[in-house]
Amino acid sequence: MSANESITTTELSNAKVVVRLLRLxxxxxGWCAAMLVLQAVLMGLAVTLVQVGGLTIDVIRFHAGSSALPPSLPLGFVFPVAWAxxxxxxxxxxxxxxxxxxxxxxxxxxxxxxxxxVQRKIVVDLRAAVYAKLQRLSLRFYSDQPVGTIINRVTGDVQATRMFIDGVLVQLSILAMSLIVYLTFMLRIHIGLTIACLMTTPVIWGISIRFSQTVRPMYDRTRQLFDDLVLRIAESSDGVAVIKTLGRQSAETERFHRANDAVQSQQQDVFxxxxxxxxxxxxxxxxxxxxLLIYGGYLTSIxxxxxxxxxxxxxxxxxxFSNQVGNLSGLAGSIQQSLTGARRVFEVLDANEEVKAPLDPWKPDRIRGDIDLHGVWFEYQPGTTVLKDISLHIRAGERIAILGAVGQGKSTLLSLIPRFFxxxxGIVEVDGxxxxQWDLKTLRRSVGLVLQEPLLLSxxxxxxxxxxxxxxxxxxxxxxARLAVAHDFIMDLPDGYDTMLGEFGMSLSGGQRQRLALARAILTDPAILLLDDPVSAIDPETEHEIMTAMETASAGRTTFIVAHRLSTLRGSDRVLVIDEGAIVQEGTHAELVRQEGPYRAVAQSQGIEVTK
Incomplete structure (x- = not known):
């Protein structure tokens, strides 16, 4: 993964995280100030309540004859003489x-x-900011980050981050305010008694600091283990058909139990x-x-x-005062949880966007669809070249087919056109x-993309x-839908276009999903159409339907088709054969089947008659 978008847990020190949290x-x-004002009033009322309670006891003792002096009311008030x-x-x-x-x-x-x-401001705003940043990061980021980590950063880590504001910063302010208020009133009552009663306070603060340092790495480890647990759930949910087919339910259940037990064990250690x-x-x-009882009782007795x-x-x-000091145990834990979660959230927010929008973007009114690649080299990891010196000129409206073994760079080549990477x-140009330099939104809306496994929403x-x-x-x-040859099967469904699809559209066949994805791409009226192996996992009859749809959809559009079946490529204007990231053959189907090379070999393996 590019260093520009790498995420590590050591980039941000605690000091930097705290500074960022204070900015947040x-x-x-305004909200924090309102909470502190309310707490200040509550504190004043609490002190007043205690004082009135003590005054009531002194009034009772005086009238019962246990005290020679009448108690004095606060602020110089006196009871009316006629009052019993x-x-x-x-x-x-x-x-x-x-x-x-x-x-x-x-x-x-x-x-x-x-x-x-917390729930209507901080969490909503922060989660939206993290999600928006994730949408701007390139595909390289997602290829390196486990799905569990991404989900956890948007959910649990955001909650841990907001804890710093309401559970740490506000609570620390309340703690400081409380200690000052209570200490002031205690000193007014008796200075010596206050000094004696608070001798343990320095010890408590020292223990709290030591505790905070001890649990910090434990909370880091807990978040990592929870990432693994979420990943187990996501993987088993996505691959449930494979798991059942191979009879791996017990093994996957055991894997989940191990991940779950690891989280539980770690949380027990923290607990x-x-x-x-x-x-x-x-x-x-x-x-x-x-x-207090020993020394204060003595002072009262004399x-x-x-x-x-x-x-x-x-x-x-x-x-x-003691209750506030006792809150240090929960406060210390909250501090470390919030720092751990905030570090992970800020790492996402700080990740550099590999694909950045230009300052003065090119935003034409009309797009023809000419595409040029000049000496393009690409690698995901340093030293591992995926594309080698690719140079091409594709005329607007031309239909280009790409053939190559798995992992040879076909999909990567397509991904450079809408600038996913x-x-x-080298340079990739659209319309010269x-x-x-293009406006990213304009460029990508001009490109229709249909993947091998299309994404359909619930x-x-x-x-x-x-x-x-x-x-x-x-x-x-x-x-x-008609252009994608999808209208007829849609109308055969119970609710037609209002039919609700389940997750990923799994209630439909592969061919139906592909046609819906093609219809979605067509609706944007793209000048460029990228079809990334859309017929690899469907039967020949469905392939014919998809091919018909693609013929209609690609009319007048610059089209790229990646496929392994030569039957899919035959109608293309040109076929590119990619091997180890380089274009090794180029020509029409008729030309390439007559030449010795990879294309002819594939044709023979698929039973297509070849001539010299």
Whole structure:
């Protein structure tokens, strides 16, 4: 694979990934700010709720005679003189209920904001960006990347990436804000008690950093193993007919179990690390509570610290502080998951596009279909030449057949015309203009492509034919189907053009799928038609139908036909014989069968009479 589009897991350091993630988060700064504001208000209400609860206890103790001094209300407020003790207590309880209701409403608003940001903004936008980039990458990229890896990057890795915004960045901000708020109130209550209760905090931070470094490679390995699992599923689904035919169901099931067990084992290792980390952090935070009860209880007993607004409020604040510190276990895991997923997503987004659109593209109103190749050399991997010094001139409307053994470069030659690849050396021209100067959309819409195994979508027959021209009328679709000799069999189906096709159109025969693909190509009215071995896997009777369709479709168009059956090539204006990436013979069918060479040998092997 070209270095331009290679993907490695070492290109992006954690620092670079974090910078990219921060840039991504900046795009959603309004939503993040709204979440932080809601959390700040919730935090203030939580502190207020704890304080009111402590105040209520002090009011009860004062009126019960357990305290000599009346508790002071915040902000200088005082109870009305006429209020009885029970009225004072009830007013505080009502205030607590109101605060609790406000917190519930704001928690709902926070959950709604977070859900909207994650599922309707970040995931949708990022997944669309990754998919759009995948559409721009050349076929070379797909030849090197397993399908499981591609699927996983668009799905699971995107989810892991968005986790950095809502599960890491926002949560870290909330954590920092919480620690500052709770620490400030705790220091206001008693500085010495705060220092004593937080002695374990540096230890917790050190353990968290060490844990994060340990699990990072484990999460990388988990994503790789999950790629393999998705690949197993994709391969077995696509090849189910072969698997059943060869009786390999048990073997494939065993392969899947091994891949699944590898993922499970890796996840268990990660879970074991997280499970050990969480209780350890929890234990250290509970040590703080023990210190509070011993030292804080002593301060309360000697009258230095009030019970309600002092010890009880402090206990509530310390518990909130400890909960935030305890979140480090989940936060550390989220950081590593998001960094692993983000690295894989950014590697796709950063992959250089091998085939780039020109700055000032050539976009003609009319295309004739003249094609010239000048000294074209091409290789997929350095040192492995696929095409060698190919030079050709094809007139507009000419029909060219290509013959050659498997792997000799026939399909590669065709792929250079719509510029799926660029040659390492040489020039490919359409209508006298280098394809690298063409507007890519204009060029490719001028080329109709029918593959050996055509792609049909899970949609109606009419929608499949109109795939390249979504706004085509039904009459235009019918006309294209008639030219492809597909109209009659379509009308024999229960719902005609509205018949729904299953995945890949497997409910149709090979010949029917080919004719639909040909109709789809015809509908775009291409000046150039590329037929890549469209009759290799069908029977002779169906071949006759396809040939009839191709004769009609190729009329007036520059046409390339790749085939192994000479019966498919006989009506061509010229036949090119390719061997080891080079053109070794060129001429009409009648000329080539009279010459000694590969073409004559193939004709004899297929029982075609040859003359000298």
């Amino acid at each position: 988060a900046w795009n959603y700064r 003790p029970m009225q004072q207590v009830i007013s505080l309880v009502v205030a607590m209920i109101v605060i609790a209701i406000l917190r519930a409403i704001l928690n709902y608003a926070y959950a709604l904001t977070s859900g909207t940001l 074991a690390k997280v499970s050990n980390f969480g209780p350890l952090i929890g234990f250290l935070t509970q040590v703080n509570l023990v210190i 009258g230095t610290l009030a019970l309600g607004t002092g010890l009880i409020v402090y206990a509530g604040l310390l518990q909130q 660029d040659p390492q050396c 203009v280098d394809v690298r 949609n109606t027959i009419g929608a499949n034919i109109a795939f390249g021209v979504p706004g085509a009328s039904r009459e235009q679709v019918r006309m294209a």
